[in-house]
Amino acid sequence: MADDRTILAKAETLIEALPYFQRYKGRTFVVKYGGHAMGDPKAAREFAEDVVLLKAVGINPVVVHGGGPQIGAMLKRLGVESSFVDGLRVTDKATADIAEMVLSGAINKELVGWIAAAGGKAIGISGKDGGLVTATKVERTTKDPDSNIERVVDLGFVGEPSEVDTTILDTVSAAGMIPVVAPIGAGADGHTYNINADTMAGAIAAALGAARLFLLTDVKGVLDKSGALLTDLDPAAIKQLRDDGTISGGMIPKLETCIHAVESGCDAAVVLDGRVPHAMLLEFFTSRGAGTLIRKA
Ligand SMILES: Nc1ncnc2c1ncn2[C@@H]1O[C@H](COP(=O)(O)OP(=O)(O)O)[C@@H](O)[C@H]1O
Numbered sequence: 001m002a003d004d005r006t007i008l009a010k011a012e013t014l015i016e017a018l019p020y021f022q023r024y025k026g027r028t029f030v031v032k033y034g035g036h037a038m039g040d041p042k043a044a045r046e047f048a049e050d051v052v053l054l055k056a057v058g059i060n061p062v063v064v065h066g067g068g069p070q071i072g073a074m075l076k077r078l079g080v081e082s083s084f085v086d087g088l089r090v091t092d093k094a095t096a097d098i099a100e101m102v103l104s105g106a107i108n109k110e111l112v113g114w115i116a117a118a119g120g121k122a123i124g125i126s127g128k129d130g131g132l133v134t135a136t137k138v139e140r141t142t143k144d145p146d147s148n149i150e151r152v153v154d155l156g157f158v159g160e161p162s163e164v165d166t167t168i169l170d171t172v173s174a175a176g177m178i179p180v181v182a183p184i185g186a187g188a189d190g191h192t193y194n195i196n197a198d199t200m201a202g203a204i205a206a207a208l209g210a211a212r213l214f215l216l217t218d219v220k221g222v223l224d225k226s227g228a229l230l231t232d233l234d235p236a237a238i239k240q241l242r243d244d245g246t247i248s249g250g251m252i253p254k255l256e257t258c259i260h261a262v263e264s265g266c267d268a269a270v271v272l273d274g275r276v277p278h279a280m281l282l283e284f285f286t287s288r289g290a291g292t293l294i295r296k297a
Pocket residue numbers: 033034035036037066068087198216217218219221222223224246247248249250251254
């Protein structure tokens with residue numbers, strides 16, 4: 001009986017979703033799967049099923065993954081200290097090597113495996129492959145809280161995408177496969193750069209003119225100071241949240257990414273809880289929206 005109800009619920013969801021499938025056929029969804037959201041194997045399986053379902057109905061999913069907590073755990077095991085500035089990991093050469101190993105090696109291939117287990121075909125790459133992303137060193141300044149003086153902070157090999165060549169993504173998608181991208185890029189200077197996964201996903205979503213950028217994380221969405229979900233935001237509202245300290249840590253690059261994406265060619269971005277079963281499908285294909293939707297004003 002419980003099974004019958006589950007099947008019925010799934011059928012009802014699919015019927016509700018049909019017009020959306022038709023409207024977005026042939027469009028691209030960029031899905032960023034965060035390291036925090038990856039913790040639960042059941043949610044990971046369901047995430048892979050959702051990605052395969054999108055592909056099956058004619059939408060082109062492009063997965064960009066994170067792995068911050070997993071890099072942190074490996075650095076700890078190897079006795080390498082790590083620190084963050086505005087949600088970005090300060091990355092010396094040893095840290096860049098370890099980040100590449102964890103992201104392009106372990107996590108990327110694990111995701112490819114989940115998608116295969118869900119019946120899809122995925123190709124795991126990083127920003128280095130096919131010249132997908134050329135990275136430029138990130139420049140950051142911080143204000144000393146006592147003196148109010150701005151000073152430059154050297155984040156080492158932290159990069160941001162300065163050029164995105166989507167040829168490899170178009171080729172993989174056209175061949176019926178799902179690209180899975182690790183947030184590592186090569187600089188024109190020949191160095192390997194560690195790129196925040198949200199930033200990477202946003203740059204790719206903008207370059208592809210994606211219909212949606214989904215950022216799957218471990219919170220319901222963007223929360224206000226009382227912990228309530230903010231369902232709709234635009235760039236001006238986000239600036240206000242940053243200025244008044246409502247958002248901090250990893251949420252800062254996440255929302256900077258959303259602003260960049262929606263101002264540079266992506267229709268809309270959504271921050272949502274990747275631990276909720278089938279969060280992405282529920283958000284997009286049913287009237288029961290979840291998470292925070294970010295659009296251009
Ligand atoms: N206003 C806010 N609303 C929701 N989360 C916030 C907010 N400000 C800071 N955060 C933090 O941002 C985190 C999500 O960013 P991050 O840790 O980088 O996730 P991920 O690894 O999924 O990219 C949340 O777990 C939360 O601790």
